[in-house]
Amino acid sequence: MRLRFAPSPTGYLHVGGARTALFNWLLARRSGGSFILRIEDTDLSRSTEEAIEAIIRDMRWLGLDWDEGPEVGGEHWPYRQTGRVNLYRRAAEELLREGSAYRCFCLPEELAERRERAVKEGRSPMYDRRCRSISPEESLAMAREGKPFALRFAVPEGETVVRDLVRGEIRFRNEEIEDFVLLRNDGSPTYNLAVVVDDLDMRITHVVRGDDHLPNTPKQILLYRALGEEEPAFAHLPMIVGRDGKPLSKRHGDVAVGSFQERGFLPDAMVNFLALLGWSLDDSTTIMDRDTLVAGFSLERVSSKPAVWDDEKLLWMNSQYVMAMDAEELAHALMPFLARAGLAEGDDTEALEKMRRIAPLIRERIKVLADAVPLVAFFFREPEAEEEARELLVGEENRAVLRETGKRLLELEGFDAAALESALRAMAEEMGVKPRKAFQPVRVALTGSKVSPPLFESMEILGRETCLRRIARSLEEGGMEKG
């Protein structure tokens, strides 16, 4: 099997595109075939180099590697349509010669006007094929005169059947299909011509794409036939929509793959989640690693109804992958986030060492990597007690607990979590204070918050000196607040 993902570089890679790319990739990997990345940049005015770079970067981040395409090469270089115009032109000439295409001298403005009028009068806005009746001689003469023209496909009579691997057979009556444009009046190819020529040239065997392309498919099939070729197999994936049932867009929040990376989603979690948008392995499996995905994926199990993007579930899934990371991995993954928050330098080995110890404490407390920042900040800089936590630093009982804690920490032999816990539990009991009442003031003094990673383990990492200093400082400030 040879499959491809052919994004148009008019913006960042969004999750819908990523899902399409993933399904193609999965099929290629599963079949031992090839996965090709091709840039569909026929629309010069909207395509940008930055978008191409972003798409490549995001694809790599997701771990969707391609066998042919930008950066890796291949015999169909450059894998972007702007570099392959001769191919399209040659195909167009062939179609013109064979009578499958004709020159259309209608001006775009005229066309727009006629279309508008047709809609207003309740007629079909389809092109009326008026230039189709211009004789070849006259057509050629007009072209020689320098009259601008577009090349249109002459849709034959009959019916075109799309055999879709997801939806089965779909029939289209050809009279419903417009004589679509193949070459614009500037000679550039349109999408329909370019995809067909590229897919043919690259020997694509399966075209897997979003179902917004379904109505285009009969046009393309007609083109394949006119070129004397067999069409590849088609599979149209359901759209991804938001909770309101509308196609996923920026209105629904972040849809760019890059923004998920920034929030600290893991590539494996994204891939797992994306795979489940319109596909399922069986009736119960949710968490699947790449190998399982590759081994189990099939188009037969792709659903045909739109998939709703569920942020909550993505978050949960990501947390599952975070929990599965070991301390080493997590610590490394977290460093860029610490750096961005100004808590450490990106290459700070001391901070990395500390993060290795912190990682197990926060692993099941974060859903995305960015969640770690507020949770671990107190390990890296002096905390400022949160407004709603200050109450735990004032009052006689709280202050007594803090004073006594300081005393016990000073006397303690070692400074590991187990020793700390037994010492402070003993203290609470002797003071007649419930453990939770005794530990909360300490937590606030050390972390600045009522919510933190486990106290004793955190204390061990902070070290005796830091703990004592923070307790003393809290006592001071609490005293001032009281007075």
Added chain:
RNA sequence: GGCGCAUUAGUCUAGUUGGCCUAGGACGCCGCCCUCUCAAGGCGGAGAUCGCGGGUUCGAAUCCCGCAUGCGCUACCA
């Protein structure tokens, strides 16, 4: 308007050839347990007249027809 696609709980879905579905799993939600906070984890629970209406059949979420709703396409965008 025309053409096409879709329609199982708030959400992702299972349900491939009709009976094993008094509709299964997961997210979320609620409760209990665990507990130094928050999580995580364990246990339990609520939640779907399978869009609506007909039909075929001994029997339909599963097949057929109609309707409704949503979405896509209808560009010299992709």
